[in-house]
Amino acid sequence: DAGITQSPRYKITETGRQVTLMCHQTWSHSYMFWYRQDLGHGLRLIYYSAAADITDKGEVPDGYVVSRSKTENFPLTLESATRSQTSVYFCASEGNTGELFFGEGSRLTVL
Amino acid sequence: TQLLEQSPQFLSIQEGENLTVYCNSSSVFSSLQWYRQEPGEGPVLLVTVVTGGEVKKLKRLTFQFGDARKDSSLHITAAQPGDTGLYLCAGAWESGGSNYKLTFGKGTLLTVNP
Numbered sequence: 474d475a476g477i478t479q480s481p482r483y484k485i486t487e488t489g490r491q492v493t494l495m496c497h498q499t500w501s502h503s504y505m506f507w508y509r510q511d512l513g514h515g516l517r518l519i520y521y522s523a524a525a526d527i528t529d530k531g532e533v534p535d536g537y538v539v540s541r542s543k544t545e546n547f548p549l550t551l552e553s554a555t556r557s558q559t560s561v562y563f564c565a566s567e568g569n570t571g572e573l574f575f576g577e578g579s580r581l582t583v584l
Numbered sequence: 585t586q587l588l589e590q591s592p593q594f595l596s597i598q599e600g601e602n603l604t605v606y607c608n609s610s611s612v613f614s615s616l617q618w619y620r621q622e623p624g625e626g627p628v629l630l631v632t633v634v635t636g637g638e639v640k641k642l643k644r645l646t647f648q649f650g651d652a653r654k655d656s657s658l659h660i661t662a663a664q665p666g667d668t669g670l671y672l673c674a675g676a677w678e679s680g681g682s683n684y685k686l687t688f689g690k691g692t693l694l695t696v697n698p
Contacts, residue, residue, distance in 0.1 A: 508688075515690035516627075516672065563626050571615065573674075573686070575626025 476500075479564050479576035487584050492551045494579045496564030502574075504567035505547040506531075507539065509560040510578075516563070522547055554583045588675050590689035598697050600662050605692040607673035608655045614676045614685075616656050618647055621670040621691075630658075663696045670694075 477498040486492050498505065507519040508531075518531030520539040528539050536558060538550045551558055561580050565573045589608045597603055607616065615634045619627035631640050633649035633656060640647045644667075646659040660667055671692045676685040 513690070516688040518687075565626070571632065571676075571686075572617070572629045573619075573627070575628070577624070577626055 477564060477566055477574050477576045479562075479579050481579060482577065483580050485582045485584065486554050488555060489553050492554050492581065494549045494551075494562055494564075494581070496547045496549070496576060498545055498547075498564075498566045498574075500566060500568070500574075501544055502566035502568060503544070505541065506565045506567070506573070507537070507547070507549045508563045508565065509533065509558075510563060511560050519549065519562075551581075554581075556583050559583045588673065588687055588689040590671075590673055590692050592692060593690065594693050594695075596695040596697065597663055599664055601696075602659065602661050603663055603694070604657055604659045605671055605694070606655065606657050607675070607689055609675060609677075611654065611677050613649075613653045613656075616649060616653075616676070617674045617686075618656070618658055619672040619674065621672060623669075627670075627672055660694075663694075665696045665698050668694060668696050 480495045503524050506521045508516045510516050517533045519533055519537050520531055522528045522541040525541050525544050528541055538552055541547050559582050561578045563578050564576045567573055591606050617632045618630045620630055621627040631647045636653045637651045638649040644661045648657045673689045674686050
């Protein structure tokens with residue numbers, strides 16, 4: 474089915490472990506984004522990508538790594554997870570009219 | 585970093601009531617989007633406004649863009665329980681701002697009680 478999918482939907486990990494959140498879109502949109510959503514902070518941009526092999530930092534990039542080897546995939550990696558990275562993570566892609574299409578989110582808990 | 589303020593932060597009303605939520609900035613927007621997010625899901629676009637003074641209607645929802653393009657409002661008439669959700673505005677500024685053009689407000693959490 475067309476759309477944007479994230480995996481896993483739920484993840485529990487421990488401090489110091491590496492975690493990768495996956496994002497896949499079927500529209501071939503150029504721009505893709507990773508946001509985190511926390512109470513009191515709203516949606517904050519972590520990283521974004523304008524095209525394959527082009528990525529840039531957003532508002533809160535520290536502790537995260539992204540890559541984009543293919544247009545359709547935009548994984549987000551937490552190299553050494555910390556408790557402050559407990560959050561709900563949303564991937565999105567941008568349509569031709571500037572509309573953002575969001576995935577269903579990945580809820581990450583770091584113990 | 586450009587700031588985008590939403591108010592109120594929380595709103596709990598009875599079915600049938602009207603309500604208005606606001607989105608404000610001290611800077612001029614080039615465009616502004618409103619999204620609704622339901623529990624356990626990602627935000628979904630409701631509308632985009634671009635022109636100062638613009639008014640758009642989506643069934644019982646009326647969106648207005650300020651004449652100076654620094655503020656926007658969302659008015660819901662005769663709210664229904666299905667309107668319950670988090671309403672987010674997202675603004676793009678003409679200059680400055682974050683690395684990427686779009687910044688989200690913290691949202692208004694609306695609960696409509698039957």
